[in-house]
Amino acid sequence: MTTQHILAIDQGTSGTKAVVVDLGDSGAGRIAALAEVSLRPQYLAGGGVEQDPEALFDSVVTAGRRALAQAGVAVSAVALANQGETVLAWDRGTGRALTPAIVWQDRRAESLCAALADSADSVARRTGLVCDPYFSAPKMAWIRANLTREGVVTTTDTWLAHRLCGAFVTDASTASRSLLIDLDTVAWDDGLLALFGLTGEPLPDIVGSDEIIGSTDLFGPTLPVAGLIVDQQAALLAESCLEPGSAKCTYGTGAFLLAQLGGEPVRSTSGLTTSVAWRLRGRTSYCVDGQVYTAASAVRWAVDLGLVPSADQIDSAAAESSDGVLCVPALAGLAAPWWDSAASAAFSGMTLSSGRGNLVRALLEGIAAQVTALTDLVTADLGRPLTRLRVDGGLTQSAALMQAQADLTRIPVDVYPSLHATALGAAACAGLALEPGAAVADIMGTWTPRHTYEPLWSDDRAAEFMHRWRRAADMVLSQSDSPREPTP
Structure with missing residues (x-):
């Protein structure tokens, strides 16, 4: 593919990492610059975990600008990987946050999930998930019941994308973590919205991870925004887990094990x-x-x-x-x-x-x-x-x-030889958005383990x-x- 650099933003729980990635033929996946801004979630009594949304947004802009200044090269796009299940309410007109960001670790919606116990099996069949506060919908409902009825309530990627380029979107991988979509159709489900008391809520359009959603000038030059994806799925892509049965585990704030299923959304029978x-090239992988x-x-x-x-x-x-x-x-x-x-x-x-x-x-x-x-x-x-x-x-x-x-x-x-798999995966998605003829399997090239640990x-x-x-x-x-x- 044509030599180009991508500014990949990995917005995580403990900080935001901005990486300028060289996706050219000679340096596919090479890190040209790196900047990090730390964040420390607030852990509250009763299982609450919150982040300051403005600090979160400022960390994205600050890290991105620092990485670009350090790299000293022109970049072709901005990619954004997100936490997956962290939510907030915000004003769609001004972009102003109306609540703290309720982090994926937050457990305050536990009673709401317990009240839905009779629907748990149906929810699992429709969504592939379990009815647990870890996922987005219970926290969205908790915000509506306890914090505000104003604005829209979405995952952080939608809010960040709106602040960057005015779009109102989320990608298919993030939407699938919400408990609000039918897993087979990857579309918002009215029955699930009703179950969680979210009927009538404005919901973002669901896009592929290889789609350009708008442009931003917050990092200096005007750049297309593409490559939206959940952080763990981004790492799965970076580590070339493309064939069914290939698996990776990311050790960050938590540890997350993902195994590729291919095009069949097989429901777990063992509690997973x-x-x-991702949705790439119009095809959905699970x-x-x-x-x-x-x-x-x-x-x-x-x-x-x-x-x-x-x-x-x-x-x-x-x-x-x-x-x-x-x-x-x-x-x-x-x-x-x-x-x-x-x-x-x-x-x-x-x-x-x-x-x-x-x-x-x-x-x-x-x-x-x-x-x-x-x-x-x-x-x-x-x-x-x-x-x-x-x-x-x-x-x-x-x-x-x-x-x-x-x-x-x-x-x-x-x-994996890089500590930045999530950013590399997001960059690959943006690269696919810019190069319609590029194949998913070829976008990141091959990699050699930094070390292999054998069982002793x-x-x-x-x-x-x-x-x-x-x-x-x-x-x-x-x-x-x-x-x-x-x-x-």
Whole structure:
């Protein structure tokens, strides 16, 4: 394809990253510049998690301008990856935010979901998702019931796109995370809107990730805006998970495992969710996914508590062995397959000889164990085992965590060579928008793992650990009437 640079914005929970990506033939996927602006969500009593929308928007503009100044090259478009399920109310006329951004981790819509328990199976069949506050619609309904009836209520990507170029759109992958679309048609569903009390709400147009939605001059030169996509799906694309059965896990604020399904929206039978991977070239691809709510946020908790000096010292702070200590890092509840927002974190197996390093090692093994529980369920849904796991995100720099992941999943773990998979995936989508003749499979070229971790534990040792860990996970489940049990 023609040599061109893309400004890719990865707007995440803990910060916004702006990357200038070279998509030319000689440097496909090369990072020409990088700028980051940190954000710190506010964690509230009662399970609330909020962000300041203006700080969020300012971080997008500031990071983008810094990256462009650093790169010193002309760019052809702006791409935008988003958090997926973070929502807010805003004034469509002025673009002004009317509420805080209610982050995907927020659990305050739990009672609303509980009231819809009788409709849970129907919702799952129609949407591929579970009726849980993690997804957009419950939080949208919560905003309407508790904060404001004014303006429109949407995911953050729609608001950001409007602020950038005046469009009122969302992409198919983000829409599929809302609990408001029919997964087979990828269209807004009036019955689901009624179920969540959102009848009559203005909803954005659903577009493909390779569509140009407008233009912006907020970064200096007037640039087309394209490449809208959920952050996790962007990483799935960057890591070339194009064939059914290929899978990746991103270790960010949470950990997110996605496996490619191709063109068939197969519903999970094991507590995972099915959503749109992307709509490119007029074709919709689907993925099955599972979520771990706390990964890097669990490490940050350990740093704040004094268990670890800083996040980049997690490996040196970890002992060689957990020495029997187990950790279930459910600091924000448990997602798939338990879907228990009231589950709590726990360390167990401690004795007077247990030290700080044992707890740190147990925390890392606990994150890896949750991801392993998800890989087991993906295997059940696919009908065949995963043969490799591609991984990306900041925590892939922890050799201790990555080795634990390989040891527990019993498959090689390939570390993506860039820490910016989400931005690269969004850039690829924008590149496809600019080059109608380019093929999806060719847009990012090939990549070689930065490191591959091979399993070192025996099968028996891994199985025994996971058996003990699952028992520990059962113990932290809330005493609700019918918590979703994990698959043995």
